[in-house]
Amino acid sequence: MEADNKRLLEKMADLEDSSHRNNIRVRGVLETIVQEDLPSYLLWLFQAIQASLEPADLRLDRAHWVPKPQNLAQDVPRDIVTRLNYYSAKEAILTAQRKASEIPPTYVGIALYADISPTTMSRRGDFINVTKCLRNNKLPYRWGFPTKLLIWCNGSLTKIEDPAQGMEKLKTWGLFPDTRTAASQAATWKVTAD
Template sequence: MADHVATLEHKIATMEARMADAEDRSWRNNLRLRGVPESILPNDLQAYVQGLLRASALDIPTEMFLVEHRVPKPRNLPDSIPRDVLLRAHYFHIKEAVLRASRNSTEPYGTYAKVKILADLSAATLKCRRDFHLVTEELRRTGIRYRWGYPTKLLITKNGELKIINTPDEGTWTLREWGLATDPPPIPPQYTMEIKGSAPTT
């Protein structure tokens, strides 16, 4: 019985991962603008985006994007938080260029001061990334560079070497090995990866 349940759980996890991947691929050209005031009306969004790119010193014409619409927000968020604005780039490399440039660009000012440019990702992928938040916070605090890999893993560059982290527990153990974390996970990452990544036996 236990083996049957484990098999079903593994199949469900696999299907959920495939669904998340399908969503992420279909949205791969999308960007979200978070923090755009609701006072900016739909007909004014195109001009607003142009001003945002200019204020952020991003030399990318707005003709490369379609301003789609505002995205419904979760019900638990207060009314004071504006809905995200969805953009769709005509080309994937343009979207990636905007994301890269926005991380190193001049801080926007005025009405754009609180606006963030984000990738448009599935809920499942966002949840997986949130699970890594203790690791990524420590990496940012110590100035260690990282980026996200597929499906949801951390690619960390330290002292010119690439380290691939597959689970949050593995990330915590790695930080501990580097002298950056004090609280290890309850079980070693190798055991965690074996449970999560291997198909159960029947």
């Protein structure tokens, strides 16, 4: 019964994530920008991050401020959620942001994220020690469904399905504590998605 409930919750989270597939969550934009100006502001931001996209590729279906969580400080701006018409444009923008070495000064402090369900976000949060170690070792990673980390190591795929398993794998691979150098990791590790 418990396993059935878990599968049902995973499927519901997946459905919600699918409905957010084209969304980008934008964090750090000052709330001095009024709702009417959000689309044009976001288009300028996305063009600055991924200049190779044509204006026709950057069609926004909607953009709005989200309600502020109760535990967020008053001086911290609310997030913006926007939906791009084209999934490929959304992916190009998020990929460019991850690879960007610098961002124009106008947009410093702004971060972009995929918009995922609270259930998925909470589940990914359980892996924070594993993902922090991967980032500290300059290793990119991808998420799979249901929530798991997908890592290619020395030519074979390793699926990390729970945080404890992840910490054990990191120790086995000599990454936790962070014992390998970034150069040797880059030569022997590859991370991919489903």
